[in-house]
Amino acid sequence: MLFTPLLLNGCLSWNRYYLDRGHNSFNRGKYDYAMEYYNLALKYDEQRAEAYLGRGAIWLKKKDYDRAIINFTEALAINSSYASAYFNRALALEEKGNFDSAIADCSKGLDIDQSNDMPYLLRGDIWTEKGNYERAIDDYTNALRINPISDRAYSSRANSWYMKGDYKKAIFDLIKALDINPRNDEVYNNYAWLLATCPDGRYRNGAKALEMAKKAVKINPTEINMDTLATAYAESGKFEDAIITQEKVIFLQNKKNKIETLIESKERLKFYKAGKPWRDTQKGGMGQ
Numbered sequence: 001m002l003f004t005p006l007l008l009n010g011c012l013s014w015n016r017y018y019l020d021r022g023h024n025s026f027n028r029g030k031y032d033y034a035m036e037y038y039n040l041a042l043k044y045d046e047q048r049a050e051a052y053l054g055r056g057a058i059w060l061k062k063k064d065y066d067r068a069i070i071n072f073t074e075a076l077a078i079n080s081s082y083a084s085a086y087f088n089r090a091l092a093l094e095e096k097g098n099f100d101s102a103i104a105d106c107s108k109g110l111d112i113d114q115s116n117d118m119p120y121l122l123r124g125d126i127w128t129e130k131g132n133y134e135r136a137i138d139d140y141t142n143a144l145r146i147n148p149i150s151d152r153a154y155s156s157r158a159n160s161w162y163m164k165g166d167y168k169k170a171i172f173d174l175i176k177a178l179d180i181n182p183r184n185d186e187v188y189n190n191y192a193w194l195l196a197t198c199p200d201g202r203y204r205n206g207a208k209a210l211e212m213a214k215k216a217v218k219i220n221p222t223e224i225n226m227d228t229l230a231t232a233y234a235e236s237g238k239f240e241d242a243i244i245t246q247e248k249v250i251f252l253q254n255k256k257n258k259i260e261t262l263i264e265s266k267e268r269l270k271f272y273k274a275g276k277p278w279r280d281t282q283k284g285g286m287g288q
Contacts (some may be wrong), residue, residue, distance in 0.1 A: 014040075014041075014044050015041050015044040015045045015048060018037045018038070018040040018041035018044070018051075019037070019038070019041045019048070019050055019051060019054070021037040022034045022035075022037035022038040022041060022051070022054050023054065025037060026054060026057065026058065031058045031061055031062065034054065034058055035055060035058050038051045038052075038054040038055045038058075039051075039055075047078050048078075049074075049075040049076075049078040049079040049082055049085065050075075052071045052072070052074040052075035052078070052085075053071070053072065053075045053082070053084060053085055053088065055071045056068045056069075056070075056071030056072040056075065056085070056088055056089070056092075057088060059071060059092075060088060060091060060092055063095070065092040065093075065095050065096050066096075068088070068089075068092040069089055069092045069093065069096075072085045072086075072088050072089035072092065073089065076089070081112055083109040083110075083112040083113035083116075084109075085109075086105045086106070086108045086109030086112070087105070087106065087109045087116070087118065087119045087122070089105050090102040090103075090105035090106045090109070090119070090122055090123075091122060093105060094122065094125070094126055099126050099129060099130055102122070102123075102126055103123055103126055103127075106119045106120075106122055106123040106126075107123070110123075114146075115146065116146070117142075117143040117144075117146040117147040117150060117153065118143075120139045120140070120142045120143035120146070120153075121139070121140065121143050121150075121152060121153060121156065123139045124136045124137075124138075124139035124140045124143065124153075124156055124157075124160070125156065127139060128156070128159065128160055128163070131163075133160040133161075133163050133164045134164075136156075136157075136160045137157055137160045137161070137164075140153050140154075140156050140157035140160065141157065144157075149180050150180070151176075151177040151178075151180040151181035151184050151187065152177075154173045154174070154176045154177035154180065155173070155174065155177045155184070155186065155187050155190065157173050158170045158171075158172075158173035158174045158177065158187075158190065158286070159190065159286055161173060162190075162194060162286050165200075167194060167198055167200055167202075167203045168203070170194060170286075171191070171194065171203065174187055174190060174191045174194070175191075178191070183219060185215075185216040185217075185219035185220040185222075185225060186216075188212045188213070188215045188216035188219070188225075189212075189213065189216040189224065189225045189228050189286075190286035191209075191212045191286075192209045192210075192211075192212035192213035192216060192228050192229070192231075192232050193209075193228045193231065193280070193286045194286055195208050195209035195212065195232070195235075196209035196210075196213070196228065196231040196232045196234070196235040196277070196278070197231050197235070197277075197278050197279055197280040198279075198280065199279055199280060199281060204235060206232065206235035206236035206237070207236060209231070209232035209235055209236070210229075210232040210233065210235075210236050210238075212232070213225070213228050213229040213231075213232040214229065214232075216228065216229070217229050223248075223249045223252040223253055223256075223258075223261075226245055226248060226249050226252075227246070227249045227265060227268070229245050230242045230243075230245040230246040230249060230268065230272065231268070231277070231278045233245060233272075234271070234272050234276070234277040234278060235277045235278075239272050239273075239275055242272040243269065243272045243273060246265065246268055246269045246272055247269065249265050250262065250265050250266060250269065253265055
């Protein structure tokens, strides 16, 4: 096949051609091809920040966060006002657990470009990890100002409200998220968890929890969703169903060698066998 390079101002721009080919390959999931094209673009212009950004994005997809950070840093050395490089480096830093550095990069990028909701979502997630729910809520709210139909932002903010003990606002945001995307199993699961296990009895509703949990499992029958279904059965007084469901959860977790989650799952099973519902006193977040 003959590829025709892009013509700019009457001259052959191999650099732009290879960048475009790299972007096209990346968008189609052909990451190795994309890497070759970005490398060729840098061969023609080693000061092309966009090519370093592309390479960093590939390493991010491959979960090689150190190489991703190196490339995003190279892009920023060339263009210190490259907001996308800050945002992507923040993603890599967050994956490595470098939360403070990730927050700093999100903030620097947002000083340059405040038109994208994703950096606010990322920074909100990091504040949540750090236990600063007020700042997390502020970031999720800013994300919603940019994109008011983001079920992700409503769902994440709901979790922060939940962690603060404001269950009424958490429920409001969960309902808003489901209005936007009625196929979001994570939101159904979180709503069911709140209704089944909430420490404040005013917000528990076994029948509603069971309805939400069944929808989550129907959409995506993961062990997390099934675990919540078991709590909903227990809250509804259906302990036999809770035991059967929880035993399935434990079987799946054993199969996948999920040791950490197994401990709590077995503890919940003891409660159901004793005819007791589960209460979320550990506050690990909804659906945990």
